[in-house]
Amino acid sequence: MTAPGETSAKLLLFGATGDLSRRMLLPSLYALHADGLVPDALQIIGTARSEMSDEEFRQMARDALEEYLPDDRKDADALASFPDRLSYQALDASTIEGFDVLAEKVGDTSGGLSIFLSTAPFLFEPTIKGLKSAGLAGDNVRIGLEKPLGNDLASSREINDAVAAVFPEDRIFRIDHYLGKETVQNLMALRFANMLFEPVWNAAHIEHVQITISETVGLEGRAGFYDDTGALRDMVQNHMLQLLALTAMEPPSDFDSTAIRDEKVKVLRALRPLQPDQSVRGQYGDGAVGGQSVGSYAQDLEDSSKTETFVALKAHVDNWRWQGVPFYLRTGKRLTERRSEIVVQFRCVPHNIFAQRGGQLQANTLVIRLQPEEYVRLLVMAKEPGLDGEKVTLREVPLDLSLSQAFAGKRRRIAYERLLLDLIEGDQTLFVRRDEVEAQWQWIDAIRAGWAESGEAPKSYPAGSWGPSAAIALTERDGVSWNE
Template sequence: MANAQSRTLLLFGATGDLSKRMLLPSLYALHCDGLIAADLRIMGTARSELDDEAFRAMAGEALAHFLPEARKDDEKIASFLKQLSYQPLDASKIEGFAALAERLGDISGGMSIFLSTAPFLFTPTIQGLKSAGLAGEMVRIGLEKPLGNDLASSCAINDAVAHAFPEDRTFRIDHYLGKETVQNLMALRFANMMFEPLWNANGIEHIQITVSETVGLEGRHGFYDDTGALRDMVQNHILQLVALTAMEPPAEFDATSIRDEKVKVLRSLRPVSPNEVVRGQYGAGAVGGNSVSSYADDLGKPSDTETFVAIKAHVDNWRWQGVPFYLRTGKRLAERRSEIVIQFKQVPHNIFAQRGGRLSANRLVIRLQPEEYVRLLVMAKEPGLDRGGLILREVPLDLSLTAAFSKAQRRIAYERLLLDLVDGEPTLFVRRDEVEAQWRWIDAIRKTWADHAIEPKSYGSGSWGPSAAIALTERDGVSWND
């Protein structure tokens, strides 16, 4: 089964927003480029009572709305839609799975399942699949978050999945790992001799990771208020970025080696003390020149759910001893940005000081979105005769991944992840021990909040979060890379 391309793809939640915005456009792009077999059966399932033609019509509307104009091709869209079929299913009732299995028919050529569902439906869905013979050796399953809301519920979901699907056929999805720039982080570190000798406590003063959004709730009211920023973003995306930034060089570029090194980092995270974490909740303000409401007004009721988190984290191992990792994420912030900033240490002695030359330490900025670039800030001398003193200035060495690979087809994360799921390539998916190590750390933070009654601090929409988040770094003599 390993690395065998599936002949059938089963999409749960096929009529939902994720399917329309991401999954169907991604599968169409893979179809256009001949990366999935022309005879791959793609069956959608959800509660909606649709037949094949109605589902194809819905998919066609989604492609018309969400595909870039340059990717639209009537002939290719028509051939793609022919690959789609649909079977209604209420996943909470085991009886419907027999009809789903009958409709699927022969799956001996291998089947991949993309399961995106509410946490309470994971267990009945897995039981239904198993009871209907849809969890055999030729079937693998991809699990979209949220996989629980704490360690206990995550373990319960993972246990339920493990009853039907062993770990080597379970693919936990974190779409950040499908982003090109995230994968370039490993290429940057492990394919270039200049970085790795400095990539440790001897060469690095601190690391910042920011994942900021300008949007508010965007229709996710119930889910988000039950979840909050810590569980929605830190538990998965940000901790995966920490792991990739901090991991030891893996022996090989394969799933086991990479995930072994990532989980070592996650297990080395030091418990966070109360003065190392800031909670925030957005108030009214202006984003992009438009007035926006507070979180409570957007939600329609008061709430103590955080929409912003800043954390001073530490990885307690030899490589990173004494190097703080400043992490932050939030909604309604000043701009949309995902980036990793590596702040190197100052040179040990400034030989230019007597001539008036001032130095800034080198900084490496890895921007994941909305632009994709790697920028190294280095010191250079300003041109001139220097009679009034020597002037040194920080200048950027820029690698725009968008420009450098302008002729390459740009892929959204779900294209790669769906292709890897169908192909059975597990490297960019998250292993159970990683998920559980992440939840242990997150649960300890939430317990700290409860034990010390740490409430969210209000911040104005369009700002960079509460003033306490600025103090978190400033007291160490560090400024956020705003």
């Protein structure tokens, strides 16, 4: 039996011919192979609906690596040897018959099997039943689940019930790829490894927090999925609420999966239900992004729609640490720039001793940028040089920690490298537990119910802007401006 924490000898990759596999999974597995981070004996079996031989799958993998790997990662020896790990078996997951053939292809699983399951929501239940019937769900098998895991609390519970009927929670790895990002993991190091921050990480010293995930792209071939989903469920329900939970959680007792996820779920359960005036929905219209004219969402979709492509929210965490501190969240497509960041705005010092000499104070700001650059920036007040004794001029200056420069000798990893390695090795720390998912959906479903009750359509905003003007008003009526 392969227990949690033991390395699997085999990896079964569902959706192995799809876009996620070609862009992210195969390049990530190649990188782990090239750096000797997975056992030499690890076998990778791909499966999807397409009929394909082992050699055709290996050639598809070679083509994907040629297209998507950065040039500095292309090592001739590793590129030549990596396909030797690969084999393939076609499968129609909607019928149970094909799973026996898949099990034959996988072969002996006594050394442990990890499964990466990326499939349409309606296929989760038949896939899990098929795996069980074919003997691919034993005590030495763990399963990684790629989103979407339902589109509301009820459908999420249905999927989780189907998985839980076959796999116990300690062998279920729910994936949120944001948790694999180095900068997101650095948020915990910043808070819990530095005495400088944790004593002031509370309502007495922090005025508000902003979390932004902005995209410049439109639908990018995801029209059907996105129009059924919208920005709230696509981005807020998972990535943004996970970032909020990591920012707001209490210090865990240990750096392990149980302690960390216990603290995150407490935050998610403490989220106050939103009032009608605490959310803004938007949908992009015609505009320009990066100097190029782009059409509206309706043009991209080739249909009219009430689906939101932008959301701004004012959230509160009702506990002692965060009482009265607003968390402003915003995300959207076709915005001014691509950016993911957390901004922690501290309160002003209680008394300005420089006021008599003209010194103007600004509160300190901590900016944690996740992408496209990765850095931590603390904005502090400093005195401008000068000999005028009657006047003191204060200016905000940045203290920068560029992670790419500070760790220039270290290879930068994409999120799926971390997550696939943790799945193979059985470490659940960066994966999402069922009670977290359900707490997230409960909060999101209440917001959607409020929108449905109001019947209000999303507000239009020009592509290339920062969203509808109502999103600006959401913060400015509290005397706050978005970090732009």
